[in-house]
Structures are given as C-alpha cells and as structure tokens.
Amino acid sequence: MGAARTGVMAVSALLLLGAIAAASAPVASPSPAAACPSTSSATYAGSASSKQAGQLSVTLVLSCSNGRYGGSFTTPVGAFKITGGTLKGATLTLQFAGGGAEGTLEGTVASGRFSGSFLFGSDSGSFTLQQTAEHAPPAVPTLDVSSAAWHEDLHYLARELPALHPDPYRFVSASAFGSEVIGVDRTLVRANGDQAYFGLDRIANSIGDAHTYVELPPSDANLPLDIERFGDEYRVVDVTAADARAAGARVLSIDGMPIDAVRKKLMAITPSAETEPLRESRVDGFMTVGMLLHGAGIARSRDLVTYGLRRGASVFEVAVQAVASDQGVHYVYAWHAPPLYARSPNVGFWFISLPAHHAVYCRFRTYQNLAKNALALLRLVREVRPEKLVIDMRGNGGGSYTDGLNDLILPIAAMPSVNRTGHLFILIDQDTFSAAMANAAQFRYDTRALLVGQTIGEVPNSFQEPRQFVLPNTGLVVRYSSKYYAFVPSGPNAVIPDHLAIATWKQFSAGEDPALAWALGWR
Numbered sequence: 104m105g106a107a108r109t110g111v112m113a114v115s116a117l118l119l120l121g122a123i124a125a126a127s128a129p130v131a132s133p134s135p136a137a138a139c140p141s142t143s144s145a146t147y148a149g150s151a152s153s154k155q156a157g158q159l160s161v162t163l164v165l166s167c168s169n170g171r172y173g174g175s176f177t178t179p180v181g182a183f184k185i186t187g188g189t190l191k192g193a194t195l196t197l198q199f200a201g202g203g204a205e206g207t208l209e210g211t212v213a214s215g216r217f218s219g220s221f222l223f224g225s226d227s228g229s230f231t232l233q234q235t236a237e238h239a240p241p242a243v244p245t246l247d248v249s250s251a252a253w254h255e256d257l258h259y260l261a262r263e264l265p266a267l268h269p270d271p272y273r274f275v276s277a278s279a280f281g282s283e284v285i286g287v288d289r290t291l292v293r294a295n296g297d298q299a300y301f302g303l304d305r306i307a308n309s310i311g312d313a314h315t316y317v318e319l320p321p322s323d324a325n326l327p328l329d330i331e332r333f334g335d336e337y338r339v340v341d342v343t344a345a346d347a348r349a350a351g352a353r354v355l356s357i358d359g360m361p362i363d364a365v366r367k368k369l370m371a372i373t374p375s376a377e378t379e380p381l382r383e384s385r386v387d388g389f390m391t392v393g394m395l396l397h398g399a400g401i402a403r404s405r406d407l408v409t410y411g412l413r414r415g416a417s418v419f420e421v422a423v424q425a426v427a428s429d430q431g432v433h434y435v436y437a438w439h440a441p442p443l444y445a446r447s448p449n450v451g452f453w454f455i456s457l458p459a460h461h462a463v464y465c466r467f468r469t470y471q472n473l474a475k476n477a478l479a480l481l482r483l484v485r486e487v488r489p490e491k492l493v494i495d496m497r498g499n500g501g502g503s504y505t506d507g508l509n510d511l512i513l514p515i516a517a518m519p520s521v522n523r524t525g526h527l528f529i530l531i532d533q534d535t536f537s538a539a540m541a542n543a544a545q546f547r548y549d550t551r552a553l554l555v556g557q558t559i560g561e562v563p564n565s566f567q568e569p570r571q572f573v574l575p576n577t578g579l580v581v582r583y584s585s586k587y588y589a590f591v592p593s594g595p596n597a598v599i600p601d602h603l604a605i606a607t608w609k610q611f612s613a614g615e616d617p618a619l620a621w622a623l624g625w626r
Contacts, residue, residue: 107278130375139167139190144239146387146575147217148202160266162572163232164237172197173339174239177572190537240578244320246296250575253299255290260303263572268583274311274376274623283309297405301398304372307581311376312566318580324393324425326431330354333608337362341434349412349421351437351612355392356411358402365390370397380533381560440614446493452476454483460623462491470502470538477510483520492521493622495530497556501537508545528551528622531600532558537567544590544598556618557605559598563590
C-alpha cells in the first residue's frame with residue numbers, strides 16, 4: 104500500500120513505496136564490455152553506510168545470464184533492481200533502479216567479498232558485502248532441493264527477516280524466535296519439501312503481522328473446492344461439477360484427521376498478532392492447498408486429499424485431485440441463487456443502480472484503474488441521485504490507500520447528497536485487508552458512512568508496507584512489513600462495524616446477504 108514517490112536511496116521512505124514498481128522497468132541493452140562471466144551469479148549480505156541514513160543492512164542477489172547482469176538488492180528502505188553491469192578485472196560496476204531513479208554500485212570483488220561505494224540521487228556512501236551463496240536463486244521457486252540447501256535457506260531467513268523488519272520482536276521475543284528456528288532446523292534432515300516450507304513459513308508468521316510470511320510457490324497443489332466456516336461448522340461452499348454432491352456438505356475431517364485438529368495445525372502459519380477472524384479466514388483457505396495439508400502432516404499426499412463430509416444423516420467421503428493453477432474448472436456453488444456481491448466475480452470494480460431501493464451499489468474488490476472507475480461511479484451517482492450509496496469492500500485485498508483516499512473517499516465526502524448518516528454505507532468483513540482496511544477506517548473518520556458487516560481481520564494500527572527478499576536455494580519469496588501505521592487515533596485497535604451482520608449457513612445457502620439487506624432497509 105502507499106503511493107510511489109521518488110527520493111534518495113538511504114532515507115526515502117517515499118522511495119520505498121515505488122521501488123517494487125521499478126522492478127518492471129526496462130533494462131538497457133548492455134554494451135559488449137558489459138558481458139559477465141558465468142561464475143558471477145551469487146548472493147551477498149552485509150551493510151552500507153549512507154550519508155543520509157547511516158548504517159543499512161544490504162542483501163544482494165546477483166545473477167548472470169546471456170552476458171547480462173541482473174538480480175536485485177534489498178535494504179530496510181526498499182528493494183532495487185539490478186539493470187546491468189560491467190566487470191573489468193576485479194572491479195564490478197552495477198547499475199540499479201528504484202522509485203523512478205537510477206544509481207550505481209562500484210567496488211572490488213575478491214575472495215567472496217564485494218566492497219566499494221554507491222551513488223544514488225543526492226546520496227552516496229560505502230558498502231561491504233560478503234558472499235553467502237555461490238549462486239543466484241532459481242527463477243521459479245522450487246521445494247525440490249537438498250537438506251543442506253534447506254538448512255542454508257533457513258539460516259538466511261533467520262538472519263535477514265529480523266534485520267529487515269522494523270520491529271521483529273514486538274510480538275515474539277528474540278529467544279522464542281531463536282527457539283523456533285532451532286526447532287525447525289532439527290526437522291530439516293528428514294523433512295520433505297512441503298514440510299520444510301511449512302516450517303519456514305511458521306517462523307515468518309511468528310513475527311505476528313499479516314504482511315510477513317513466505318509466499319506459496321506456483322506448484323502449491325491447488326485442490327478445486329472452497330471451504331468456509333459458519334459458526335462452529337465448516338462447509339463446502341463450492342466444488343467441481345464432478346464432486347457436486349459435496350456442495351453444501353459439512354466438513355468433518357481431512358484425510359481422516361478431525362477438522363478441529365486440522366484447524367489447530369494450520370493456525371501455526373497464521374499471523375499471531377492479528378485478529379482471530381483473519382486467522383480463521385486464512386485457515387479456511389489453507390484447507391484446500393495440498394502442499395500445506397501435506398506439509399502440516401494432515402494429508403498423506405499433496406495431490407490427492409480425502410474430505411470426510413456429512414449431509415443430513417448421510418456421512419460420505421470425496422477424494423479431491425489437485426489441479427494446475429491455470430486449469431479451467433467448472434464449479435458448483437452451495438447457494439440456490441448467487442447474491443448480488445457474487446455477480447461478475449472476475450471484475451474487480453463494478454456498480455449498478457438499484458431503482459427499487461433508490462440506491463447505487465458498488466462492488467469494490469481491487470484498486471486497479473481506481474481513478475477511472477471511481478469517476479464513472481461518481482458520475483452515475485450524480486446522474487441518478489440515489490438516496491443511498493453502498494460500497495462493498497468485502498474481500499478487498501488492498502492496493503494504494505492514498506489512491507482510495509484521493510479518488511474515492513474525499514470526492515464522496517464532498518457530495519452532501521450521499522455523505523449523510525443513513526445514506527452512505529461501507530460493507531466490510533474479515534478479508535477487507537491492507538489498504539482496504541485503512542480506507543474503511545478513513546471512511547469512518549472522513550465521512551458520515553456507516554460500516555456494516557464483520558470486524559476487519561487486520562488490526563488498523565499495525566505493520567504494513569510489504570517488501571520482499573528471496574531465499575538463495577529455493578527461490579521462495581519472503582514478504583515482510585517495512586513500516587508501522589496507526590489508522591485509528593483512539594479506542595480499540597480494530598475496525599468494528601456500526602452494525603454487525605454475518606451470514607448464517609442458512610442465509611448463505613439461500614443466497615441472502617444480511618449486510619446489504621440491512622443497509623438497503625435502513626430508515
């Protein structure tokens with residue numbers, strides 16, 4: 104979240120917000136002199152001394168392919184892309200980019216040590232890095248590496264994550280974190296790839312915030328069904344047509360393990376400092392990821408998992424085969440008719456006039472093209488002059504909270520026809536996340552909106568602004584928070600709805616939406 108702004112490498116939190124976007128910047132074609140030897144791929148770690156920010160930890164992942172240098176380096180103030188380089192004798196000069204600006208690293212490479220100076224905008228300084236691995240990470244993350252490679256990645260994670268996170272021991276003590284690392288390290292001798300990943304992700308989640316974790320690799324063994332919790336029950340909410348009899352059934356077990364025991368195991372890879380609703384929602388999702396079920400010791404196989412189900416008095420099992428992420432699947436849903444929010448599921452922002460209710464409803468799930476989409480929504484509001492405007496932010500995974508504020512919240516705040524109590528409603532749930540959580544809180548404080556639905560899972564005063572680094576052997580991406588935000592000035596550290604509206608299983612299966620119904624019926 105956050106808007107991208109340029110600045111100097113060492114001090115600019117502004118640059119941090121744009122550094123990731125810079126990773127997609129085009130790379131200049133190298134001259135013949137820029138050719139690199141195949142032995143140049145390596146991972147380095149160390150520190151830089153900046154005139155403007157003092158000491159900074161640095162991790163450099165350097166690759167060499169087809170005569171061109173590439174890779175990235177990570178600091179507490181952002182991630183930067185290596186765009187080219189030249190090796191002349193023992194002198195290595197690397198060009199890098201971040202936040203719309205460019206810079207250079209120049210130094211001597213000898214005996215696994217790379218040291219020299221950097222220039223970036225108006226900032227400059229020195230750096231000293233030591234080689235920690237003799238290769239760059241694989242281009243596509245893999246779990247198929249040796250036990251020794253897993254040990255190396257674990258130690259890399261245990262060193263880099265506390266160094267890069269702004270306050271790693273706020274929710275877990277340094278000793279407890281270290282004990283967790285030692286415990287996982289002992290298991291790696293006998294662990295398969297799924298088990299090793301599970302252990303590393305458990306360590307990352309012990310930091311506590313929802314932006315810090317190890318990303319799933321592409322080959323995660325997706326199981327084609329979805330499970331959600333309703334009260335004390337888990338239900339299959341959608342499944343493939345081949346297993347249609349499972350739609351709506353209650354989940355009793357996974358590969359013979361009772362569902363409560365499954366939940367307990369999967370809670371280990373949820374962020375400990377966030378709310379229970381967010382952690383429960385993540386567990387719901389994990390119940391249909393084969394590699395996690397296998398890695399947690401729940402399923403015997405990552406690719407074929409048996410779910411024990413009940414429908415009425417009938418108890419039965421379905422064996423679900425994993426599918427490729429890009430494989431088209433036809434789903435059967437548990438509801439009799441889809442509620443309004445489920446229409447156009449592949450469109451991130453859409454809206455409709457509801458003349459019978461004198462309302463405009465907007466489904467706001469993604470921030471992509473928000474400026475354009477928000478203008479179209481506001482144009483419709485001015486045209487039809489509804490009595491109510493309902494903005495549904497449930498399941499919104501975030502984006503740029505400044506875009507949400509400038510493109511949507513402040514323009515609506517300036518519209519007296521809808522910016523009145525009982526005329527503006529924001530629908531929220533446990534999965535209203537990151538920038539969406541921040542914007543929901545801002546709707547409360549900057550407009551007269553009523554929030555309806557469930558308490559948001561992520562706490563508003565928390566660590567956010569995710570950055571990432573890559574483990575040297577598996578290529579797994581480790582996400583971590585880089586900045587603390589306080590979006591709620593007083594009271595509980597939670598975005599609590601003005602009206603609590605959570606669908607029961609009976610309402611869900613009937614296609615009813617109690618949150619929207621309450622907003623449309625408010626008088």
